[in-house]
Amino acid sequence: MQAWVVEKNEQRQIDDLQFIQIATPAPGADELLVKVHSVGLNPVDYKVIEGGVATWHYPHVVGLDVAGEVVAIGTDVSQFTVGERVFYHGDLTRQGGFAEFATPKADVVAKMPADLTYAQAAALLCGAMTAYQAIFRKASLTNRHTALIHAGAGGVGGIAIQLAKLAGLKVLTTVSKRKQAFVTNLHPDFMIDYRTQNVTQVVQQLTAGLGVDLIVNTIGAKAATADLDRLAYNGALVTIDGQPDLRASDYARRGIGVFSVNLGGAHQSKNPQQRQDLAKMATELGNLVVAHKLNPLVERQISFQEIPQGLQAIKAHEVIGKIVANWD
Structure with a gap:
């Protein structure tokens, strides 16, 4: 099969990726063999x-x-059948999915809803599942009324807004x-231009000095400290x-909770x-898309041969929404 690979440990640049022929893997006892149709590109990839x-x-x-199709099943796997359409967020310690075939562990794989396309499914994984986990798995939403979502045009932020x-x-x-x-189409209640506006002052003005109940931060430690x-x-x-940095904060007196996402x-x-739960979150996101309640934000579709250029565009912050690469 053909695949995008890092050939040697010393190769550490996107331009070092090679599109080569390697052996098609066989699924282990607890794995599936998936024929890959579409893949989502993410910052974590580069x-x-x-x-x-x-x-x-x-x-x-x-x-x-x-996102792809099951073509073979490991001996210990009973919940899938050959021909089913599936999607999953893979394990970065194992062989990946920028290839004609992949062998994920079956327990993290979700079945695609009937009306979901491969491109949509591939866009609903790393970034969208991170947003889903941040909103619905970390902090309780009880008695919460306001949220600040950083980087609303990003793969995580755009889904988190929705x-x-x-x-x-x-x-x-x-x-x-x-x-x-772009973000206007996601219907946030207010957009803050962080380059020209003081984010803290605007948040306080819009909340009558109370602050927001929930913040999803994708942009780093400095901003997270300011978020307190x-x-x-x-x-x-x-x-x-x-x-x-919690050292100068009275977060305990204010009852503030700090949570981290490591999808x-x-x-x-x-x-x-x-x-x-990785599979469950993917399933729930897919159902929201087919119910027309969530836009997966597929803004660019490319061929498999163009994956390095797509990763370079992500690294250069040229991408709004999601890039998906397709075999078909």
């Missing part, structure tokens, strides 16, 4: 290429988000002026990339309920 993973064996197939609105929250989001036209002053009493901060960590958790 970050692990640049950083490497100690458990990789070379050549290593990259890529985490896959999910927060579905949960009945008033949504504020940070987004640069040039991306506001943007939270209401009993507020919750959910971080995806970088933790806040892919479920693969190494050895916790079957958390592993299976």
Whole structure:
């Protein structure tokens, strides 16, 4: 089969990726063999290429988000049949999905709803599941009324805006002026241009000095630290990339909770309920799309041969929404 691979441990750049012929894998006892139709591209894809993973064996197939068709089943797998359409967020420590075939562990794989396309399914994994986990798995939504979603034009932020609105929250989001036209279609209640406006001051003005009940932060530790002053009493901060500095904060007196999302960590958790929840979250997101309640934000579709260019565009912050690469 053909696959995008890192051939050697020393190769640490997107441009080092090679599109080569390698052996088609056979599924292990607890695995599926999936014929890949579409894959989603994410920042984590180029970050692990640049950083490497100690458990990789070379050549290593990259890529985490896959939508495809079951073509073979491991001997211990009973919940799938050949021909079923499936999608999943993969384990970055194992061989990936930027290939003609992939062999995920069956317990993390979700069955695709009938009306979901492969491209939509591939777009609903790493970023969308991170947003789903932040909104519906981390902080309780009871007695929460307002949310601040950072980077509303991003793969996580754009889904988080929609999910927060579905949960009945008033949504504020940070987004640069040039991306506001895109984010307007997601119907946030207010957009803050973080380049020209003081985010904390605007949040306080819009909430009558109370702060927001929930913040989803995808942009790093510095912003997460500043978010502590943007939270209401009993507020919750959910971080995806970088933790806040709590040393100068009175977060305990204010009842603030700080939560972190590490979506892919479920693969190494050895916790079957958390592993299976990856498939459950994917299923729930897929059902929202086919019910026309969620836009998966597929803004660009490319061929498999163009995957390195897609990753370069993500790294250069040129992408709004999701890039999906298709075999078909």
